[in-house]
Every structure is written in C-alpha cells, then in structure tokens.
Amino acid sequence: MTKRALITGITGQDGAFLSKLLLEKxxxxxxxxxxxxxxxxxxxxxxxVFEQVxxxxxELFEYSNIIKTVDTVRPDEIYxxxxxxxxxxxxxQPIYTSEVNAIGVLRLLEVIxxxxxxxxxxxxxxxxLYGKAQESPQTENTRFYPRSPYSVAKxxxxxxxxxxxxxxxxxxxxxxxxxxxxxxxxxxxxxRKITSSLAMIWHNKLDVLELGNINIERDWGYAKDYVxxxxxxxxxxxxxxxxxxxGKSHTLREFISIAADTIGFKLEWSxxxxxxxxxxxxxxxxxxxxxEKYFRLTDVDRIVGDPKNANEVxxxxxxxxxxxxxxxxxxxxxxxxxxxxxxx
Numbered sequence: 001m002t003k004r005a006l007i008t009g010i011t012g013q014d015g016a017f018l019s020k021l022l023l024e025k026x027x028x029x030x031x032x033x034x035x036x037x038x039x040x041x042x043x044x045x046x047x048x049v050f051e052q053v054x055x056x057x058x059e060l061f062e063y064s065n066i067i068k069t070v071d072t073v074r075p076d077e078i079y080x081x082x083x084x085x086x087x088x089x090x091x092x093q094p095i096y097t098s099e100v101n102a103i104g105v106l107r108l109l110e111v112i113x114x115x116x117x118x119x120x121x122x123x124x125x126x127x128x129l130y131g132k133a134q135e136s137p138q139t140e141n142t143r144f145y146p147r148s149p150y151s152v153a154k155x156x157x158x159x160x161x162x163x164x165x166x167x168x169x170x171x172x173x174x175x176x177x178x179x180x181x182x183x184x185x186x187x188x189x190x191x192r193k194i195t196s197s198l199a200m201i202w203h204n205k206l207d208v209l210e211l212g213n214i215n216i217e218r219d220w221g222y223a224k225d226y227v228x229x230x231x232x233x234x235x236x237x238x239x240x241x242x243x244x245x246x247g248k249s250h251t252l253r254e255f256i257s258i259a260a261d262t263i264g265f266k267l268e269w270s271x272x273x274x275x276x277x278x279x280x281x282x283x284x285x286x287x288x289x290x291x292e293k294y295f296r297l298t299d300v301d302r303i304v305g306d307p308k309n310a311n312e313v314x315x316x317x318x319x320x321x322x323x324x325x326x327x328x329x330x331x332x333x334x335x336x337x338x339x340x341x342x343x344x
Contacts, residue, residue, distance in 0.1 A: 004028045006075035008082030013184040015081050016043035018227040030073045032058035043184045060104030066111045079122045090150035101153035109164040112184040120171040120234040123161040126177040139305040140241045173233040178245035182223040183332035199333040212294030217249040217302035224321035232314040245305025262330035
C-alpha cells in the first residue's frame with residue numbers, strides 16, 4: 001500500500017528536498033500552503049518534483065482547518081517543517097512567531113490525537129534551542145538556553161511533542177537539526193546571502209557585501225543529507241529526539257573564504273571589529289564590509305552537535321563535507337547569476 005506524507009513548509013529548502021526523497025521512495029506527497037496565498041514553488045520546480053506534489057490548503061492558526069486537511073489527506077506521516085524561520089524577525093514579531101512555531105505545533109498534535117493517533121509525526125526542532133550552550137558538543141541531553149523568541153517558541157514545540165508522545169502514546173519524534181544549508185536556501189539566510197552576493201559582485205551586479213558578526217561558529221551540513229535523517233526517524237519502532245549534525249564547527253569567516261575562492265576572489269582582510277573589511281587583492285576594491293545593523297540583539301557564539309545517537313540508532317551520517325557544501329552553493333550561484341537565473 002502506498003504511503004502518504006503531509007509536509008508543512010513544503011516550499012522551503014527542507015520541504016523541497018524531503019519531497020524529492022519521499023517521491024523516490026514511492027510515497028504520495030502532499031504539501032501545504034496557506035489559503036489564498038501564492039506559494040513560492042521554485043525549489044520544487046528546480047528539483048523537478050512540482051508536478052508530482054499535491055498542494056492542499058492548511059492554516060496553522062485554525063484548528064478546524066487542520067482537522068479538515070488531515071481528514072481529507074489521511075496521511076501516514078506528517079512532517080512539520082512550517083515555521084516563522086528567521087531568528088532576527090522573531091524579535092520584531094514575537095507573538096506571530098509563537099503562534100506559528102509553538103501553538104501551531106500543539107494544534108497539529110491535538111488533531112493527530114483526535115483524528116488518527118496512528119499518524120507518525122516529525123517536529124523540526126533546532127540547534128538554536130541550545131543558545132548560550134552549557135556544554136560542548138551539544139547532545140540530546142544538553143540543557144536548553146534559548147536566546148530569541150524564535151528559539152523559545154521552538155522549545156515549547158519540542159517539549160509539547162515529547163509530552164504528547166508520552167501522554168498519548170503517539171509516534172512523535174523531534175530532530176534537533178544543526179545548521180544545514182544548500183543551493184535551495186533563501187537569500188535572506190546569511191550563507192546564501194554570501195554566495196549569491198559574491199556571485200553578483202563578480203559579475204558586476206553588486207558593489208559590496210555587508211555582513212554582521214563573521215566570527216560566529218556553526219556546525220554546518222548539507223540539507224539534502226539532513227532530510228534523510230527526518231525520514232529515518234519516522235521509520236523507527238521507537239520514536240525519540242535526535243541531534244542531527246556533523247560534529248564539526250566552522251566560522252562564518254571560513255565560509256566566506258571558501259565561497260570567495262570558489263568564485264575566483266582572493267581576499268585580503270583589514271581593520272578590526274565593525275571597521276573590518278575585505279578587498280579583492282588584484283583590484284584593491286573593497287567588496288565586503290561589516291555593518292553593525294546585521295548583528296543580533298543576543299547572538300550565539302558557537303554551537304556544535306554530537307550526532308552519536310543518530311549515527312548509532314538511525315544509521316545516519318552526513319555525506320557532504322563543509323568545504324563541499326560551500327563549493328556547491330557558490331558554484332550554483334555563480335552559474336545562476338551568469339545566466340540571469342538567480343533565485344531567491
């Protein structure tokens with residue numbers, strides 16, 4: 001019997017990669033979009049799966065609408081990837097962020113409990129939960145210390161997923177995914193902002209790239225690898241929480257250097273703090289500068305995950321290195337700009 005999956009947030013980076021994976025495994029894939037909205041489908045189209053995905057309306061603010069959608073689709077698995085996903089925006093929109101990222105998850109779990117408790121549920125948790133990390137590397141048992149309205153809302157979602165699993169015997173798992181990027185990232189995320197901006201500078205379509213704190217350290221992996229872990233979680237007999245990470249951290253400065261080198265720039269850094277900048281050695285032109293407005297109100301200096309549990313239980317390991325990830329993103333954006341097909 002063909003399995004059915006319902007994916008919220010299907011038009012995002014993870015949703016698109018997960019759709020392709022599930023279709024390759026023979027699933028019927030349903031993706032949600034907000035009623036009366038115009039979804040951005042370029043990622044699904046770029047992966048060649050848009051025509052195979054069934055789009056259905058769903059509003060995480062409306063309990064009755066969620067019931068109707070789940071009752072109509074009758075999914076075997078629900079992957080909740082839908083969220084207000086920008087940490088910086090959560091400071092400007094804390095109530096909206098909490099309604100979507102926290103209470104929206106509670107509504108989904110309530111629907112599963114009341115409509116069909118056999119549905120397997122995946123909740124997209126985040127390494128932002130650790131915030132001001134209390135130990136390194138972070139594991140499933142590391143204490144959370146969220147540093148933004150976004151991560152506070154995600155902590156509620158993570159905890160309520162565990163609570164519903166234990167209280168109502170649901171097959172509900174949460175993936176604590178560390179930073180995962182790809183050529184399908186939006187340009188509002190700093191990694192894709194870097195690769196797309198450097199490509200535009202190379203092709204004389206932008207003068208300078210402005211960034212915030214480039215000394216932060218993150219555990220970066222490839223999104224296509226990470227959606228495999230999501231699927232593996234829902235295939236386990238026993239649900240649980242899993243850190244999905246590479247176990248290695250790199251600075252944003254390293255990301256910039258590899259991306260610049262891939263595109264063809266040779267950078268030379270000068271100055272300190274907010275006065276720091278980078279020039280292209282061959283021309284002496286300033287192409288990167290630091291702008292204080294891009295610093296977060298409460299930033300997280302370094303996070304790195306311990307994927308031992310996922311390695312052993314899920315038999316999951318990343319296949320793409322940090323360097324390979326940056327090469328993929330930079331090369332793709334170079335070609336997009338060259339061919340006037342830059343996607344945001």
